[in-house]
Amino acid sequence: MSPVVLELSSARTAGVVKIVNNDNHDVSLQIRAYDWEQKDSQDVLNPTQSLIISPPVFTVAPGASQTIRIISKRPAEANEVAYRMLVDEIPTAAAGPAINFKFRISMPIFIAPNTAPNLKMGWTLSAGKAPRLNVANTGNRRGRLLNLVLTLPNGKKITPPAGANPYTLAGMIRQYPFDVDAPLAAGSLVKMSANSDTGPIETEITVTP
Template identity: 35%
Template sequence: MRRLLFVLWSSLRLPHFLGPLLALTILPSFAAGLGVSPTLLEFSPAEVAKGLTLRNTGTATLRAQVRVFAWEQRDGKDVLEPSTALLASPPFLTIVPGASQMVRVIQRGGAAPDAANGERSFRILVDELPASAREDVRANTPSGAQPGLTFLLRFSIPAFIASGVNASDAELHWRLQNTETGLQLVTDNTGNSRAQISDMQLMSRDGEVLYEHKGLAGYVLSGNVRRWSFGLPSSAAAATEIRMQVNGQPTRYPLAPADVTD
C-alpha cells in the first residue's frame, strides 16, 4: 500500500548541484520502511566509534547507503562538503523485512578538533535506494552520482566531535538587521559548542510577543553565524528580547536593534 513518509531535516545549501533541499520532505514509498537510530551522534575526542542502527519495518527488502559530510555554515547558510574525518562501515546495506543492521561510524585519527577550537560538525546522510539503483551509486556529493536516481527516503543525522579541553557551551549574541530583502534575525555563536534553536519569540520591551516561530529553527554551529528571515513583519524591529529553546532548555537573550542596512 502506498503511504507518505515525512522526514525532517535541515535546509542545506549544496554547492554545484541543482534543486533546493526542503526542510520538510514528503516522499512516496511502497511497502519498504527504513528507520534510523539514534538521531544524533556525539563523539568525545578520544572516542573511536559510534553505532547507527538501520531497521526495516516494512514488508519488502530494502537497500540503503550511508555517507558522511562535513557540515559548515557560510554566509549564514548550511553547507555540506565531502569528508573522510568520519567513516561509515559498511556504506551499503541490504536489509530484509523485520531485520536491523548496525553501521559503525568511525572517527579517524586526527579528526578531533584542537583544544582551542570548537567542536567539529558533520551530517550523516542515510538514503533508502530504489531497487533499480546500481551498486556504484555512491558518490561524494549529497545528491548522489547516478543520473535520474530518486532516493525513496533520506535521513540527515547530525554528528559532532567535542573539542575536549576548554569545552564550553554555546555563546549566542542576537541582533536584528535590515537588508534589501527585509528584516533578518542574526546570531553569532562565539562558544565552542553548537546550539539547536527552537520555539523562538521576539518580545517587545513591555512583554508583547511581536513574532513567534514554533518548532525547530535549526542549528548555529560553533564559531559561526546564522541568519533567519521568516518573512519578519516590520513590527518585529521593535523587539528588545528573544526567547527560545536552546538545546532543549528555555533561554532568553537581549536583542540588539536593527540599525544597519546591508
C-alpha cells in the same frame, strides 16, 4: 534510526548507529559522510574521508535491523568538529506502474572539542521591512534554538520559515529571516523566546538600524 545524533570525542573515536526496517519489504540503503560547515547562513556539505562507515551499502529485510559502525580518523580540535551522515534509500525497479519512493535521513555527528565545552550565543535583530535575526556562536560547541518565536512591540508573534535549521555551529553566525506586516523600527524592543540545549531562553532584543 538510533541514536539521532552521534557524539564522539578524542577518548571515544568510534560509535554505532542502528537502523531498523519497519516496512514490509526489503530496503536498500547507501550511507555517506560529509564535512558540515556553515557559510552565509547556509549549510555546506563536502564529502569527507575523515569518517569510516561500515557497511556503506546494505539491504535490510522487513522487521530486521542493521548496525552501522562509525570511526573518526580526525583528531579533536579546539572547536567542535561537525559532520553530517546522509542515509539514502536506493530505489529498486518495480513491476508495473508502481512508484518508487526514495527517502533521505541527515544525521549530525560531532567530535567534542579538546578543551572544556563552552557555549556562547548572542543575537541581534535588524530593522526594516525584512528584519533578520543574527545568531552568533562564539563558543567552541554547537548551539540550537528550537521553537524560536519573536514577539513584536505590537504583540504579534512571528516565527522563522518552516524547516529552518536550528543549529549554529561553533564559531559561526546564522541569519534567520522574518516576515513582518510593517517595517520594524530601530530602537524598538522585541522579545525572543526559544528552547536551547542549556534550557529555555527568554530575552529582549533592541532592534538595530
